[in-house]
Amino acid sequence: MKLFESITIFFIVLIGCSILWTATEGGSIWTAESARRANILEMPLSMPNKIKIEMHNSQVKELANPKTNIVLIDFIYTSCPTVCVAMGAEFKRLQYELFNHPNYNNLSFLSISFDDSDKTENLNEYLERFKADKTKWQAAKFTSQIQKKKILELLEVVVLPDKQGGFIHNSAIYVQKNDAIVEILDFGNFNQTKQKVITYLESVS
Amino acid sequence: MTWLIYLFLSLIGLALSLFIVNILESSMITHMLILYPVIIYLGFYFGCVLLKHYPNVTNSWNKSGIAGVLIASFALIFWMIPRWIDASLNHLLIDVLKYGSLFLFVGVSLGISWKKLGPIAKAVIKIEFITMLYRLGWIYMISPDRLCNNYFLSEQKILGEALIVLAILCSILWLFPLFINKKSSAYKSMKTN
Numbered sequence: 001m002k003l004f005e006s007i008t009i010f011f012i013v014l015i016g017c018s019i020l021w022t023a024t025e026g027g028s029i030w031t032a033e034s035a036r037r038a039n040i041l042e043m044p045l046s047m048p049n050k051i052k053i054e055m056h057n058s059q060v061k062e063l064a065n066p067k068t069n070i071v072l073i074d075f076i077y078t079s080c081p082t083v084c085v086a087m088g089a090e091f092k093r094l095q096y097e098l099f100n101h102p103n104y105n106n107l108s109f110l111s112i113s114f115d116d117s118d119k120t121e122n123l124n125e126y127l128e129r130f131k132a133d134k135t136k137w138q139a140a141k142f143t144s145q146i147q148k149k150k151i152l153e154l155l156e157v158v159v160l161p162d163k164q165g166g167f168i169h170n171s172a173i174y175v176q177k178n179d180a181i182v183e184i185l186d187f188g189n190f191n192q193t194k195q196k197v198i199t200y201l202e203s204v205s
Numbered sequence: 206m207t208w209l210i211y212l213f214l215s216l217i218g219l220a221l222s223l224f225i226v227n228i229l230e231s232s233m234i235t236h237m238l239i240l241y242p243v244i245i246y247l248g249f250y251f252g253c254v255l256l257k258h259y260p261n262v263t264n265s266w267n268k269s270g271i272a273g274v275l276i277a278s279f280a281l282i283f284w285m286i287p288r289w290i291d292a293s294l295n296h297l298l299i300d301v302l303k304y305g306s307l308f309l310f311v312g313v314s315l316g317i318s319w320k321k322l323g324p325i326a327k328a329v330i331k332i333e334f335i336t337m338l339y340r341l342g343w344i345y346m347i348s349p350d351r352l353c354n355n356y357f358l359s360e361q362k363i364l365g366e367a368l369i370v371l372a373i374l375c376s377i378l379w380l381f382p383l384f385i386n387k388k389s390s391a392y393k394s395m396k397t398n
Contacts, residue, residue: 008266009275016279023283032291032354158295158354170354 033170036156037184044180045154051147053112053140056123060143063151064179068108069204071176072197074187075157075169076139077115078122083171087111087187090173092130094194095137103201109137110176114148114159115167155181175200226304230294233353233360234367241284244304248312249319256317263317273318274330280310285341287352294355335375342368 021027029035047064054060072091076084091109098104109132113123123139130137142148152159160168173185173193177200185193229240255262267273283289284303293300322330345365351358385392 005266005268005272009272012272012275012279016275020279020282023286023289029288031287031350031352033351035288156354158291160355160357162357168351168357170351 032156033172037172040181040184044177044182046180047176048150048154051151052143054120054143056120056127056134056139058120061140066108066110066176066178069106069178070197070200071108071110073110073112073174073176073181074171075114075152075159075174076111076126077113077167078118078126079115080166083169087171087173088126088130090187090190090193091137092132093190094197095133097194098197098201101198101201103204106201106204107136107197111137111139113139113141114152114157114169115141116145155184177204226300230300233356233364236290237364238367238371241307244307245281245312245315248308248314249316250312251308252313252316252318253320254316255313256320267318268321269323269326270318270321271326273314274322274326277311277314277318280306280314291354294353331375331379335372335379338368338372338375342366342372 024030025035025038029038049062049064051063052060053063072094074084074087074091076087078084088111091111095109098107101107111123111126113126118141120141123141127134127137127139142151151157155174156170158170162168171187173187174181175183175185175197182200183196185196187193226240229235263273284293284307289299289303293303319327342365345352345361345368347365348361352361
C-alpha cells in the first residue's frame with residue numbers, strides 16, 4: 001500500500017504543479033493586468049460596431065471607425081487629480097516628440113471619459129490643460145451606459161469608485177490599429193511607449 | 206409537505222449566503238481573512254465528521270495524510286493568485302468553482318488528512334503556514350502595484366499588515382508551548398491553580 005500511496009503523491013505533485021504552471025502561464029503571469037496585456041498581444045480585440053462616442057466638439061463618432069490608422073486611447077475622468085493628469089502629460093509629450101516623425105499624420109490620440117458627470121465642457125478643458133492639438137488629440141464620452149459597460153468589460157477596464165467621489169482604475173494606454181486594439185501599454189514608461197508607437201507608425205506607412 | 210418547507214428554507218439560506226458572500230467579497234480583508242477561512246473551516250468540519258464515521262476513508266492512498274495536505278496546498282495556492290481572485294470577482298461561474306474547491310479540495314481534504322498526520326508532518330505544515338503568512342504579508346505591504354484590479358492599493362497594504370499580525374499570533378500560539386517544560390513543578394502548580 002505504501003507504494004500506491006507514494007505513486008499517488010507523485011501524481012498529485014505532478015498534476016498540481018502543471019495546473020499552477022498553466023494557471024500562471026509558466027510562472028510569468030500572476031495578475032489580471034499582466035494576463036490581459038499578454039492576451040491582447042496574441043489576440044487583438046476588434047472594436048464592436050456602432051459604439052457611439054460624443055467628442056469634445058459634440059460630434060458623435062463611432063469607436064470602430066478611427067480617423068487615423070493608429071490611435072492611442074486612454075480612459076480618464078477629468079476631475080482626476082493624479083493618474084489621468086500623468087497620462088495626459090504623457091500624451092502631450094508624445095504629441096510633442098513625435099511631431100516631426102514622417103508618419104505623424106497616421107497617429108492620433110483619444111481620451112475617453114468613463115465618468116458620467118463629465119460634460120463636453122469638461123472634456124474641452126481637459127484637452128486645453130495639456131495644450132492639445134485638437135485636430136490630433138480628442139476627448140470623448142460614451143453615449144449610453146450599456147455601450148460603456150460593454151467596452152469597459154471587453155477591454156477589462158475596472159473602475160472602482162473611491163470614497164472621495166473619484167475613481168480608481170487600472171490605467172494604461174491602448175493602441176488601436178485600424179479597428180482593433182492590438183496592444184496595451186504601461187503608461188509610466190515613456191521611452192518604451194514612444195519606441196513602440198514609432199514601430200506601429202512605421203508598420204502602417 | 207415537510208420537504209416543501211425544507212426547500213423553502215434552503216432557498217432562503219442560499220439567497221442569504223449569496224448576499225453575505227457579496228458583502229464579504231467587496232473588501233479585500235474580509236474576502237481573504239473572513240470568507241476564505243469560513244469556507245475552509247466548514248469543509249474541515251465536514252471532513253472531520255466524515256473521518257469520525259468512516260475512519261478508513263481514503264486510506265488506500267492517503268494513509269499518512271500527506272496526499273490530502275498536498276491537494277489542499279495546491280488548491281489554496283491557486284485561489285490566492287491575484288489573477289484568479291480577480292477572475293472570480295468578475296465571473297460568477299469562477300466564483301462558484303472557487304468556493305466549491307475551497308470547501309472540497311482544501312477544507313474536506315484537510316479535515317480527513319489532518320488527524321492522520323504524524324507530529325513532525327504537523328510541525329512542518331505549521332511552520333510553512335507561518336512563513337507563508339509572513340512572505341505574503343510582506344509582499345502585500347511593500348508592493349507599489351495593485352495586484353488585484355478589483356481592490357484598492359490601500360486595502361492591499363492593510364491586508365499585508367493584518368497577515369503579519371496573524372503570523373505573529375500563530376507563531377506565539379504554536380511555538381510558545383514548545384518552551385514550556387510540562388513536567389516541571391512550576392507548570393504543574395500553574396495548572397492546578
